[in-house]
Amino acid sequence: MNQTASAPTRIRVAIAGYGNLGKSAEQLVKRQADMDLVGIFSRRDNLDTDTRVLPAADAARYADEVDVLLLCLGSATDIPEQAAEFAVHFNTVDTYDNHALIPEHRAKMDAAACETAHLSLISTGWDPGLFSLNRVIGASLFPEPQQATFWGPGVSQGHSDAIRRIPGVIRGVQYTVPNEDAVAAAKTAGAEIPTGKQAHVRRCVVVADETDHDRIRETIVNMPDYFVGYETTVEFVSEEEFEREHTGMPHGGRVITSGDLSGSHSSVEFGLELGRNPDFTAAMLVASARAAARMHASGRVGAVTVFEVPPYLYSPQPLDQLVAGSL
Amino acid sequence: MNQTASAPTRIRVAIAGYGNLGKSAEQLVKRQADMDLVGIFSRRDNLDTDTRVLPAADAARYADEVDVLLLCLGSATDIPEQAAEFAVHFNTVDTYDNHALIPEHRAKMDAAACETAHLSLISTGWDPGLFSLNRVIGASLFPEPQQATFWGPGVSQGHSDAIRRIPGVIRGVQYTVPNEDAVAAAKTAGAEIPTGKQAHVRRCVVVADETDHDRIRETIVNMPDYFVGYETTVEFVSEEEFEREHTGMPHGGRVITSGDLSGSHSSVEFGLELGRNPDFTAAMLVASARAAARMHASGRVGAVTVFEVPPYLYSPQPLDQLVAGSL
Numbered sequence: 001m002n003q004t005a006s007a008p009t010r011i012r013v014a015i016a017g018y019g020n021l022g023k024s025a026e027q028l029v030k031r032q033a034d035m036d037l038v039g040i041f042s043r044r045d046n047l048d049t050d051t052r053v054l055p056a057a058d059a060a061r062y063a064d065e066v067d068v069l070l071l072c073l074g075s076a077t078d079i080p081e082q083a084a085e086f087a088v089h090f091n092t093v094d095t096y097d098n099h100a101l102i103p104e105h106r107a108k109m110d111a112a113a114c115e116t117a118h119l120s121l122i123s124t125g126w127d128p129g130l131f132s133l134n135r136v137i138g139a140s141l142f143p144e145p146q147q148a149t150f151w152g153p154g155v156s157q158g159h160s161d162a163i164r165r166i167p168g169v170i171r172g173v174q175y176t177v178p179n180e181d182a183v184a185a186a187k188t189a190g191a192e193i194p195t196g197k198q199a200h201v202r203r204c205v206v207v208a209d210e211t212d213h214d215r216i217r218e219t220i221v222n223m224p225d226y227f228v229g230y231e232t233t234v235e236f237v238s239e240e241e242f243e244r245e246h247t248g249m250p251h252g253g254r255v256i257t258s259g260d261l262s263g264s265h266s267s268v269e270f271g272l273e274l275g276r277n278p279d280f281t282a283a284m285l286v287a288s289a290r291a292a293a294r295m296h297a298s299g300r301v302g303a304v305t306v307f308e309v310p311p312y313l314y315s316p317q318p319l320d321q322l323v324a325g326s327l
Numbered sequence: 328m329n330q331t332a333s334a335p336t337r338i339r340v341a342i343a344g345y346g347n348l349g350k351s352a353e354q355l356v357k358r359q360a361d362m363d364l365v366g367i368f369s370r371r372d373n374l375d376t377d378t379r380v381l382p383a384a385d386a387a388r389y390a391d392e393v394d395v396l397l398l399c400l401g402s403a404t405d406i407p408e409q410a411a412e413f414a415v416h417f418n419t420v421d422t423y424d425n426h427a428l429i430p431e432h433r434a435k436m437d438a439a440a441c442e443t444a445h446l447s448l449i450s451t452g453w454d455p456g457l458f459s460l461n462r463v464i465g466a467s468l469f470p471e472p473q474q475a476t477f478w479g480p481g482v483s484q485g486h487s488d489a490i491r492r493i494p495g496v497i498r499g500v501q502y503t504v505p506n507e508d509a510v511a512a513a514k515t516a517g518a519e520i521p522t523g524k525q526a527h528v529r530r531c532v533v534v535a536d537e538t539d540h541d542r543i544r545e546t547i548v549n550m551p552d553y554f555v556g557y558e559t560t561v562e563f564v565s566e567e568e569f570e571r572e573h574t575g576m577p578h579g580g581r582v583i584t585s586g587d588l589s590g591s592h593s594s595v596e597f598g599l600e601l602g603r604n605p606d607f608t609a610a611m612l613v614a615s616a617r618a619a620a621r622m623h624a625s626g627r628v629g630a631v632t633v634f635e636v637p638p639y640l641y642s643p644q645p646l647d648q649l650v651a652g653s654l
Contacts, residue, residue: 027589031470103651128654130464130595133638135653137457140617140641141610143358187600261610262354264602268457271598273514275591283468283588290467307639307649311460312632314467322634324430326462327455 022072024282087112095125110303119296124288134270138257148186152176154251168212186256251277287314349399351609414439422452437630446623451615461597465584475513477505481578495539513583516592578604614641
């Protein structure tokens, strides 16, 4: 029937980075019937894994063995410093989540990937990623959409990572907590919805030497993009308390879009309840790797966003089967 | 940067059929800044509208004036009888919702559209349509997805019609209501999720003479296919109460997907609360018309499903703006 209806073929996957996201991705790739895990690129040679570990510095040597590389690197500094170099040699997927700088990241990855006719699917995961998708589709349905995104309650990896990079921080975590009145307002016709920065509180919990507390607090609340403009609290706790209370990584959130249609009011909601944030981020990253490999195989190159991915490409099932079973 | 990043152009839209769906679509097309409503094709010449009414029998004569035709026709007989003929002359979008026969509809529309290099985006709306999209993306995230779709609370036209055919029934409506225990089970790790008949309650509201109540109640709960096997409630109300409370067309539903990921349990939920079912179905149909016109303009022909549509094509905003504002 259609040129796009062909069944997926096996996909050779590698991972760069072996933090929380890389470890979750490793487990999930192993459970995909249509993927083979080639190896993990790392700067370290002592990773605690049975997977083949390859030196990150020599990654280009393995380019022919890999269909798509999962960039499991931090958004604060690793992605800006390393991602474009990987994109010259590999098709990549990443979870770059510094929203304000995504257009810049996209331009950089596009230039790098186009140089060698590779494809980079950027900023996957859940926000950016699945939430972005729901924001765009939701807003497309209403002539005058009323839309709000709520995060949490849960740990933000990007913000926690940013805290942990501050000199003197021994342990650190950031909880995003939504304002429930704002959630209710989002579904109500004509209600005033508090926006991102007013709808959430950023709660930071840090372990540090007491002499560093004031400087660390000031550094956090004045960090652009991440904390400036938010109600931010910084609590310092003992290492024991941190270990006992603050090492889980639950998260979640909702995108709510509502509005008037020919005189009636309707609302659309997409919500996530995540047992462990990096596991779910990895799940979207792995599904996106499948889409990236298939788009590249059909001739697409350059930087691509989730907005451009035909959704059936995330699925291990062939299109005809999806049409028969899920449409 | 990318060939797909170009801004959308104006789209000339026509509508075939002028029932509930066609009327909602007419209002919504008029509110799209990037669409012009060319006219409504109808077999009748006495429609109560200011829009230009064109004879359905002569539709082919207007082919050059229309970029995409919204098929606002019933799934029971109109779509099977008329849709393929329209697809020979126009790019089309439809809301064909007979799930079991969608593969057959797709093959027929593909053959018709390919004959003249047109495109037919089939089975849009919310189920099939947005729910299908969420079933496929949700299932793609979990190695062993646990997935359930719930409909309602909302009016089922088919079941309402069945009630109204019973002798003695003056007015009647049937609400499908999801079983809340089943909804909770769908998010719970390893829970047994009730399916079909156990997952929904059928609430019937009827106006009838009191001497007929017992017979009508018995007839409803014993009606095969429609009510046997379901938890069914029958309430009798006055004609005044029916007129006041039961003449709307609210609907909604949820797709819930959950599962294990590297040892943690997560769930994904997509939910709709619809003030008026045909208005929301029309909203997805109109957004799909935009996508269909743009896919065709970029060279795609044949039958297409929502699974194949890059999501940014639903939006009136250009891709670069979506990346900067919504990713």
